Amino acid sequence: MKKFTYMDVTALVVWLLPVAYLFSIYGSLPEIVPVHYGLGGKVDRYGHKSELIMLTGILLFAGLLVYLLLKFLPAIDPKNKVKYGEDTFRKIAFGIVLFMTALNIAILYVTMHRSLPVDKIILPIAGLLFTFMGNMMNNIKPNYFAGVRTPWTLENEDTWRATHRLAGKLWFTGGLVITAAALMLPSVPATIVFIAGIMALTLIPVIYSYVYFKDHQPEKNS
Numbered sequence: 001m002k003k004f005t006y007m008d009v010t011a012l013v014v015w016l017l018p019v020a021y022l023f024s025i026y027g028s029l030p031e032i033v034p035v036h037y038g039l040g041g042k043v044d045r046y047g048h049k050s051e052l053i054m055l056t057g058i059l060l061f062a063g064l065l066v067y068l069l070l071k072f073l074p075a076i077d078p079k080n081k082v083k084y085g086e087d088t089f090r091k092i093a094f095g096i097v098l099f100m101t102a103l104n105i106a107i108l109y110v111t112m113h114r115s116l117p118v119d120k121i122i123l124p125i126a127g128l129l130f131t132f133m134g135n136m137m138n139n140i141k142p143n144y145f146a147g148v149r150t151p152w153t154l155e156n157e158d159t160w161r162a163t164h165r166l167a168g169k170l171w172f173t174g175g176l177v178i179t180a181a182a183l184m185l186p187s188v189p190a191t192i193v194f195i196a197g198i199m200a201l202t203l204i205p206v207i208y209s210y211v212y213f214k215d216h217q218p219e220k221n222s
Contacts, residue, residue, distance in 0.1 A: 007090060008071075011097045015063060018056050018104035025112050026052075033111050034118075042187075052111065056104055063100030067093045073145055088139040089146065095136070099129045119187050123194050127179030130201060134171030137164050148205045152213035159213045167205040174201045 029049045036045035070093035073086075106121040140147040142160045147153070148167050153160040174197050181193040 007094060011067060011094050014101050015060065015067075015097050017101050018060065018108065021105050022052065022056050022108055025108065029112065034114070052108065055107065059100050059104045059107075063097050066096045066100075070096070070146065073143070088136060088141070092133070092136050092140075092146065095129070095132050099125065099132075117187060119182065119190060123182035123190060124179045126194070127175045127177075127182060127197075130171045130175030130178060132175070134168050134173070134175055137168035137171055140164055148209060150206055150209045152209045156213055156216075158216060159209055162212050163205050163209040166208050170204060171201055
């Protein structure tokens, strides 16, 4: 049984911050509020403010689920490899909770202060998450649950390491580019950069893992 650590306590406090914030502003919110945003951060649906409770709950549940999964990975890892990178997974788990909390509070804040474009808060937060994950990527040991998990990285540890070295640099830099673009560009171009960036950050490591694996097969060196 995993012990309840100081990091768990800190994560719990951070996790509950959106609840406290929603409680503090709920009475001041109008009955009808924005509940969904489209391209460029424009409101495309309004609803009763009670929907914010459900939205906050969904984000809270998602953050908690990821945190618990990463915390208890060693117990469910069939090959018992996760134990060699537990500290990295704990940091990632806490980072995810921070991100979900920031996202949750950002949505509530924008709802409360309608003059602030939602994309100017949410997209930079997402960019910073990629930067954080890029900083962690090189420390993720081979496993079935987190990282760039392709047939080629899972088959070969050298491919895993090479792919995660590339992904770490790519995600760190790409996250900074997404953050800067979101803050500096108009809403629609910033959203396009964000979508294109996500696609590149996802596909390039996958393609690289295949190419690296094929190029380093034994027959290539014989």
